[in-house]
Amino acid sequence: MVGILKNKWFWIIIAVIVLIIVVKVVFGKNKPQKVKYDQDQLPPGWSAENDARQLHDAMDGWGTDEETIWLILNNKNQAQLAAIYNAYIDLYGVSILEDFEDDLSGEDLNRALNYFSFLSVY
Numbered sequence: 001m002v003g004i005l006k007n008k009w010f011w012i013i014i015a016v017i018v019l020i021i022v023v024k025v026v027f028g029k030n031k032p033q034k035v036k037y038d039q040d041q042l043p044p045g046w047s048a049e050n051d052a053r054q055l056h057d058a059m060d061g062w063g064t065d066e067e068t069i070w071l072i073l074n075n076k077n078q079a080q081l082a083a084i085y086n087a088y089i090d091l092y093g094v095s096i097l098e099d100f101e102d103d104l105s106g107e108d109l110n111r112a113l114n115y116f117s118f119l120s121v122y
C-alpha cells in the first residue's frame with residue numbers, strides 16, 4: 001500500500017483526476033439544450049439577439065427592470081420567444097429561465113416563466 005504512493009503514475013493519475021474535477025467545477029454547468037421553432041414565424045428584420053441582450057441587461061446587476069422585460073415579451077409569438085431562448089443560450093451560456101428564477105419572484109416570476117411554458121424545457 002505504501003509502495004503505490006512512490007509510483008509516479010499513481011500521482012499523475014491523481015493529478016489528472018483533480019484537474020478534471022476542477023475544470024468541471026469552473027466551467028461546469030453544461031449549456032442548456034436549444035429548442036426548435038419555425039423560422040418562418042419570425043418577423044423580417046427582427047433580432048432575437050437584440051431582445052436577448054435587452055432582457056439580460058434588464059436583469060443584470062442590482063434590481064430588475066420588470067417593465068422592460070414585459071415590454072419585450074408581451075407582443076412576441078412562440079417562434080420569437082423560442083428564438084430569444086436560443087439566443088440567450090448562445091450569448092450567455094445559460095437558460096433565460098434560470099436567470100428569471102434568480103432575479104424574479106412571486107407573480108413576476110410566474111408571469112415570466114409562463115411566456116416560455118410552451119417550450120417544455122423544464
Ligand SMILES: [Ca+2]
Nearest residue numbers: 059060061063
Ligand atoms: Ca438583477
